[in-house]
Amino acid sequence: MPIQHPSFGTLADDRVIIFDTTLRDGEQSPGFSMNLEEKLRMAEALAELGADVLEAGFPIASPGDFDSVRSIADRFSKDGPVICGLARSAPQDILRAAEAVKSAARPRIHTFLSTSPLHMRVKLRMSPDEVLQAVADSVALARNHVADVEWSAEDGSRTDPDFLCRCVEAAIKAGATTINVPDTVGYALPEDLARIFTMLRERVPGADGVVFSTHNHNDLGLAVANTLAAIRAGARQVECTINGIGERAGNASLEEVAMALRTRQDTVGMRSGVVTPNILRTSRLLATITGFDVQPNKAIVGRNAFAHESGIHQDGMLKDRGTYEIMTPESVGWTNSSLVMGKHSGRAAFRDKLKALGYEVGDNQLNDAFRRFKDIADRKKVVYDEDIVALVDDEILRTHDRIKLTGLTVASGLHTRPMATLKLEIDGEEQEGMAVGDGAVDATFNALRAAFPHEAGLRLYAVQSVTGGTDAQARVTVRLEEGGKLVDGQGSDTDTIIASARAYVHALNKLLVKRERTAPADYAPATQASGAHSSAA
Known part of the structure; x- marks a missing residue:
């Protein structure tokens, strides 16, 4: 029987809801912080991609997170995605999330609580009965503010089956419309996920009236496999991220799940609303914003995903692309490079x-x-x-950066100590820096430190070619570390030194975003004594 959902109406039996958490779980990855403008641009791209739900952030975590969720909530009409804010089971968390999403045309509050014996004993220091009461109370409070409430059992894959059933029943009775069972630590195997969702659907009263959701981490490289197993066992919402970013080893990759559903519809029998030709540009947008490129052999969006070097493979491809490609490059947004643009183009x-x-x-x-x-x-x-x-x-993507590179001159040569002179615009004011170094890049980075003093250490410097040829643009990645926080910046130019300076400045801007974020609210209520950020939901 089709499920009636407050945000989606009658949900077709073969429809999978795509819940994207790039802006929440994904952004919690070390170095992946985004400013408000970047989050808004990413949210628009995700909506164009066809994501059904955007988990826009964790409103209680910081004023910046609250503003991001509220701004994204303001952005979309009823034709756009559901906008979701994450909250622990504490009342102040839920009220803060409700305030952040109240302007959304289709709001959701996503609240969670740990249910595994280890988490309850060590992290929460709560008894099972206390957890059950907190589940019911938190969901009921959320339902007082929105019609669409999701509840998650943090560390659900390591929770006692009987207790998990009791928690899910309590959440449904309190008004939850979506039940999420996360593999928070990436421990489960596909057969574990199939067993859990089959059990819940068969044993829990009211299970046929809610959407079951799966959220899988990739610590054993099984996030997508576990997601597909959960779908085949009755889950109708998948929680995922672009490029698979997220805590530790990341989350199930949206692009991999979407293309698995499309390519293997004969077996899985389910479909999503993802506009697959938008996949590549959404992936590239995230890589540019965060400064993290995907690895070349990444499924779907890696630059080698549709490359064929073996002679046997090339021969097969020339005869019929289906010999070695199970999907077309065009279906996910790849196209052949065009040569029509040049200096005479208008x-x-x-x-x-x-x-x-x-x-x-x-x-x-x-x-x-x-x-x-x-x-x-x-x-x-x-x-x-x-x-x-x-x-x-x-x-x-750099129009809202506080620091901008406005000038750079480098003198270098054989038997000459390289020297760099540069100009920066910092919050509208011009600053100059001049320094020498062991090479042109070192001198440039020293000049940046002179113009904008900082203590961050350089942890990575990498150069790759955007295209072929000696006149190709260089894309440079710079990683900085300050106080244990990592940020990556990227820059491109036909001049490698300029590209390097752009990348360093990009990293500095991301570092400023990190600095601006205040510490999360300092409290440990009886209902849940846990850290502000969690990979649970």
């Missing part, structure tokens, strides 16, 4: 190209990007789509 053609690549830009952003495009076109023989993506990401 503004209208450039705007059309941006639109084809998935960018909708305002006039000011277009002007800035077009100037940089002309500069690159003057230096390169041909301009590939990848070049345009790199430069536009640099220009458009």
Whole structure:
């Protein structure tokens, strides 16, 4: 019988709800912090991708998280995704989440509590009866504010089956409309998830009237396999992230789950609303915002995902692509690089190209990007789509940065100590720095430290080519560490030194976002004594 859901109405038997937690669980990954403008841009991209629910953040964690959730809630109409805020079982958590999502056209509160013996004894220091009461109270309070309430059993995969059934029953009786059973620590095997969801659907009163959800971490590399097992056992919501980012080894990857459902519909028999041709550009947008590229062999979105080097494979591909490809590159957004853009291309053609690549830009952003495009076109023989993506990401996604690189001169040569002089615009004020170093890059980074003093240490410096050829753009990744917090920055340019400076400045801006975030609310209520951030839900 189809489920009646307050946010989705009658849910078709073959429909899987995509619950994206890139902006919450994903952003908790070390170095993955986003500022408000980046979160809003990512939220819009996720909506265009077809995500049904956006877990926009953890409102109680900090004023910044609250503002992000509230701003995203303001962004979408009833045609957009459900906007969800995470909350522990403490009343102040739930009230804060309710305040953050109240302006959403389709709001949801997602509250959670640990249920495994280890978590209850060590983390919560609560008895099973106290946990059961807290489950009922927290869900009931959330239902007083929104019609759509999700409840999660943190560490559900390691919870006693009988007790898990009692907790789920309590949550349903209190008004939960979605029940999530997370594999919080990535411990479960696919058969474990199948057993858990089958058990809950068969044993818990009222189970046929709620949506069951699965949230799997990738500590054993089984997050997607566990997700598919849960779906086949009756879960109708999957919690996932773009590029699989998240706590520790990450979450189930949205793109992998979506393409598994599409490619193996013959076996799984379920479908999602993901607009799969948008997958690649959404993945690239996240990589640009966070400064973390996916590994080359990453399924679906890695640059080698549709590459064939073996002679046997190449021969098969020439005869029939189906010999070695189970999906087409175009189905997830890959296209062959276009060579039509060059120094003679006009503004209208450039705007059309941006639109084809998935960018909708305002006039000011277009002007800035077009100037940089002309500069690159003057230096390169041909301009590939990848070049345009790199430069536009640099220009458009950095418009709200507090620190901007406005000038750089480097003198270097054989038997000469390299020297760099640069200019920064910091909160609208110009600062200059000059320094020497062991090489051109070292001198540039020293000059940055002179212009913007900081104690962060350089932990990674990596260079890769955006395209081929000696005139190719370099994409540089810089990782900084300050006080145990990691941030990654990226920059691109045909000049590797300029690309390096852009990457370092990007990392500094992300470091400022980290600094601005205040500590979470300092309390440990009787209903749940736990840390502010959790990978449970």
